[in-house]
Amino acid sequence: MKTDQPTPRRQPSAPADSPASGGGVGTPAFSPLYQQIKALILQSLQAGEWKPGDLIPSEQELAARFKVSQGTVRKAIDELAADNLLVRRQGKGTFVATHHEQHVQYRFLRLHPDHGDRDAEGPATRDILACRRVRASAEVAAALQLRAGDSVVQVSRVLSFQGVPTILEDLWLPGAAFKGLTLEVLTAYAGPMYALFESQFGVRMVRAEERLKAVAASEAAAQRLQVAAGTPLLSVERLAYTYNGVPMELRRGLYRTDRHHYRNELG
Amino acid sequence: MKTDQPTPRRQPSAPADSPASGGGVGTPAFSPLYQQIKALILQSLQAGEWKPGDLIPSEQELAARFKVSQGTVRKAIDELAADNLLVRRQGKGTFVATHHEQHVQYRFLRLHPDHGDRDAEGPATRDILACRRVRASAEVAAALQLRAGDSVVQVSRVLSFQGVPTILEDLWLPGAAFKGLTLEVLTAYAGPMYALFESQFGVRMVRAEERLKAVAASEAAAQRLQVAAGTPLLSVERLAYTYNGVPMELRRGLYRTDRHHYRNELG
DNA sequence: CAGTGGTCTAGACCACTGG
DNA sequence: CAGTGGTCTAGACCACTGC
Numbered sequence: 001m002k003t004d005q006p007t008p009r010r011q012p013s014a015p016a017d018s019p020a021s022g023g024g025v026g027t028p029a030f031s032p033l034y035q036q037i038k039a040l041i042l043q044s045l046q047a048g049e050w051k052p053g054d055l056i057p058s059e060q061e062l063a064a065r066f067k068v069s070q071g072t073v074r075k076a077i078d079e080l081a082a083d084n085l086l087v088r089r090q091g092k093g094t095f096v097a098t099h100h101e102q103h104v105q106y107r108f109l110r111l112h113p114d115h116g117d118r119d120a121e122g123p124a125t126r127d128i129l130a131c132r133r134v135r136a137s138a139e140v141a142a143a144l145q146l147r148a149g150d151s152v153v154q155v156s157r158v159l160s161f162q163g164v165p166t167i168l169e170d171l172w173l174p175g176a177a178f179k180g181l182t183l184e185v186l187t188a189y190a191g192p193m194y195a196l197f198e199s200q201f202g203v204r205m206v207r208a209e210e211r212l213k214a215v216a217a218s219e220a221a222a223q224r225l226q227v228a229a230g231t232p233l234l235s236v237e238r239l240a241y242t243y244n245g246v247p248m249e250l251r252r253g254l255y256r257t258d259r260h261h262y263r264n265e266l267g
Numbered sequence: 268m269k270t271d272q273p274t275p276r277r278q279p280s281a282p283a284d285s286p287a288s289g290g291g292v293g294t295p296a297f298s299p300l301y302q303q304i305k306a307l308i309l310q311s312l313q314a315g316e317w318k319p320g321d322l323i324p325s326e327q328e329l330a331a332r333f334k335v336s337q338g339t340v341r342k343a344i345d346e347l348a349a350d351n352l353l354v355r356r357q358g359k360g361t362f363v364a365t366h367h368e369q370h371v372q373y374r375f376l377r378l379h380p381d382h383g384d385r386d387a388e389g390p391a392t393r394d395i396l397a398c399r400r401v402r403a404s405a406e407v408a409a410a411l412q413l414r415a416g417d418s419v420v421q422v423s424r425v426l427s428f429q430g431v432p433t434i435l436e437d438l439w440l441p442g443a444a445f446k447g448l449t450l451e452v453l454t455a456y457a458g459p460m461y462a463l464f465e466s467q468f469g470v471r472m473v474r475a476e477e478r479l480k481a482v483a484a485s486e487a488a489a490q491r492l493q494v495a496a497g498t499p500l501l502s503v504e505r506l507a508y509t510y511n512g513v514p515m516e517l518r519r520g521l522y523r524t525d526r527h528h529y530r531n532e533l534g
Numbered sequence: 535c536a537g538t539g540g541t542c543t544a545g546a547c548c549a550c551t552g553g
Numbered sequence: 554c555a556g557t558g559g560t561c562t563a564g565a566c567c568a569c570t571g572c
Contacts, residue, residue, distance in 0.1 A: 030568070032541055058557060069543045074558085084534055090558045091551035108533045208533040213524035214481035214499035232481035232499035238533075257480035264531055266375045266475040266505075267351055297549070299560060325538060336562045341539085357539045358570035 037066055037076040045085060045096065046243045052098035052198050056086070059094075085206060085243075099194040099205070106192065108208055108240070111167070111255055112263045121161055129156040129224075131183040133175055140172045143239055143250045151175030155186065158224055166260060168224045169236075169253035177203055177248065203248055208240040212262065221254050234262060304333055304343035312352060312363065313510045319365035319465050323353070326361075352473060352510075366461040366472070373459065375475055375507070378434065378522055379530045388428055396423040396491075398450040400442055407439045410506055410517045418442030422453065425491055433527060435491045436503075436520035444470055444515065461507075470515055475507040479529065488521050501529060 041062075050056045059077065063070040077094055080086040084107075087095045099107065106118070113121045134154050141148040152172045159167040173181065178201055189196045197203045213235045222229040234255040242248045255262065308329075317323045326344065330337040344361060347353040351374075354362045366374065373385070380388045401421050408415040419439045426434040440448065445468055456463045464470045480502045489496040501522040509515045522529065 032567095034541075060557085071544085072542060075541085077558095088558065089551085090549070091556080093551095093557055110531070110533075210531045210533060212479065212501065212529040212531065214501040214522075215524075216499050230497070232483050234479065234481040234501075255481075257482075262479040264377070264477045264479065266377075266477060299548095301560075327538085338563085339561060342560085344539095355539065356570085357568070358537080360538060360570095 033068060034072045034075040034079075037062075037068060037073055038079055040066065041076060041080060042085075042243065048202065050096050052096050052204055053100060054096045055093045056096060083206070099192055099198055108194070108205070108238070110210075110262050110264060111260050113161070113260055124166075125160040125163070127158045127160070128183055128186050129158060131155045131181065131186055136172070140250055144172065144174055144247050146174060153178050153181050155181075161260070164256075164259070165225050166256045167253055168221055169251055171249055171251040173249055177201060203242055205240045205248065206242055207245075208238050210239075211237045215254070217254070225254065225256055227256060227258075231256075233257070236262070300335060301339045301342040301346075304329075304335060304340055305346055307333065308343060308347060309352075309510065315469065317363050319363050319471055320367060321363045322360045323363060350473070366459055366465055375461070375472070375505070377477075377529050377531060378527050380428070380527055391433075392427040392430070394425045394427070395450055395453050396425060398422045398448065398453055403439070407517055411439065411441055411514050413441060420445050420448050422448075428527070431523075431526070432492050433523045434520055435488055436518055438516055438518040440516055444468060470509055472507040472515065473509055474512075475505050477506075478504045482521070484521070492521065492523055494523060494525075498523075500524070503529070 041056075044050055044056075056062075057065070059070050059073045062073045062077075066073065077086060077088070081088050081094075084097050087097050089095065099105075112118060132154055133151055136144065136146050136148055136150045136152045138148045140146075140152060141150060144152065146152070152175050154170060154172050156170045157168075158165050159169075178197075180200070185200070186193075186196070194205050197205065214232050215235045217225065217227055217229055217231045217233050219229045221233065222231060225231075225233070227233075234257050236251075236253040236255060238249070238251040238253070239247050240249040240251070308323075311317055311323075323329075324332070326337050326340045329340045329344075333340065344353060344355070348355050348361075351364050354364050356362065366372075379385060399421055400418055403411065403413050403415055403417045403419045405415045407413075407419060408417060411419065413419070419442050421437060421439050423437045424435075425432050426436075445464075447467070452467070453460075453463070461472050464472065481499050482502045484492065484494055484496055484498040484500050486496045488500065489498060492498075492500070494500075501524050503518075503520040503522060505516070505518040505520070506514050507516040507518065
């Protein structure tokens with residue numbers, strides 16, 4: 001059943017000879033066709049037409065659907081793949097990116113062991129300390145674009161590597177989007193937290209910003225991380241976004257860096 | 268005068284019907300044409316045929332020179348632009364990227380003021396504490412792929428923002444490549460250090476890796492940064508590379524993060 | 535206005551995957 | 554083997570820059 005597909009056309013088909021294109025002020029902000037296609041594909045992703053892990057239609061099919069050439073679809077997909085929203089696999093097709101993947105696990109975690117690589121270190125142990133619904137503080141509300149006092153879910157947990165507690169973090173999620181999130185759900189789940197968010201709440205984290213500082217361990221934090229109070233810790237504040245730049249998670253972590261470091265690539 | 272240009276051709280023109288392509292073992296590692304073009308352009312960049320800031324030949328010219336279509340050159344340039352080696356400017360041409368640019372200054376510095384943006388904060392004050400030639404320690408030699416004991420230039424400096432000393436860093440450079448680098452040269456130069464390296468030593472930093480830790484300020488560092496000894500500081504160790512992944516600088520910085528933070532984007 | 539990069543097309547062929 | 558993404562081409566036209 002062929003549903004109506006929006007047929008993107010460039011600047012309303014440029015009616016013959018209208019030099020100053022209608023009612024706009026200044027430049028009408030030219031948008032290339034492939035950008036429009038990209039936006040349409042993005043809409044399908046947001047709408048859940050294709051879910052994380054799914055195979056999306058082939059370039060040929062999309063070209064037919066949108067009434068453009070394959071090359072144009074290709075360029076749109078190229079950009080979406082560069083943004084890590086899609087994954088191309090030659091010979092198989094194009095898939096919606098997901099956090100459910102062995103080898104791309106911890107995509108957002110930049111902490112690495114000083115010696116050897118992550119795989120050698122083995123998986124992290126996770127202890128959920130708390131998971132409760134609270135009213136958003138002014139700060140949390142501002143970050144998540146909510147009103148102060150709105151309901152948010154707050155999770156506290158500790159991650160340990162080879163038995164050494166290394167990361168202590170709190171995270172806040174909009175209450176509305178994470179209705180069934182409880183301590184039980186969290187402790188029962190084995191994979192990465194963002195994978196859980198994807199499958200259980202339909203929230204896919206796509207991009208994040210982090211702000212790092214060096215801070216001294218408070219008494220409470222020191223106890224959780226088994227270090228002396230006052231020990232320098234790496235403070236990592238993360239804001240994670242879904243499609244369309246909507247912030248969906250605020251995370252505040254304290255990282256021990258005696259045997260690990262935060263790795264970053266500068267291009 | 269038309270010098271001989273290497274004419275890239277795909278897998279030796281695939282002689283008619285040779286199913287198991289000659290003497291290779293296993294997969295002969297297929298390399299697309301545009302990658303070969305990319306490599307050729309890279310060679311010209313390394314060789315200094317086009318210097319930072321220069322306009323390179325148009326896509327048409329390059330296509331003619333390499334005997335390929337414009338689209339293929341385009342794809343090669345696309346990747347080089349994505350790697351920040353080239354900069355495209357519509358209507359003008361394609362230029363070799365450079366650190367001599369106002370708005371892309373501090374391309375590798377991720378420290379931002381907590382409130383307001385960098386421009387509002389104004390330019391940093393730089394105090395060179397020392398610049399001397401020393402023998403590479405084992406660590407420095409390993410990082411720079413030299414032999415322990417080889418000559419390296421060591422620079423120490425402090426960067427201050429709005430009068431507050433904020434970054435204390437040491438950096439090591441291979442002595443051979445930085446022959447005329449003295450304290451006088453450094454203090455006389457106004458722009459970013461990587462711009463100086465470009466114009467005076469022909470060394471263009473293209474990529475870098477950083478490792479961050481939280482550490483306590485030593486007595487010496489505390490004095491330089493005007494904080495109490497033991498204050499948590501962000502330790503930033505950077506390895507910067509030229510073309511071809513050759514490491515050319517090791518940098519060890521200590522950042523005050525009481526009024527600044529290290530910002531990072533996760534894709 | 536000419537020259538540049540940017541978009542779009544149509545078609546041929548190649549490399550990879552899986553049945 | 555058919556179907557997918559990946560490469561390459563040739564040509565037309567558009568948008569931007571600067572003379």
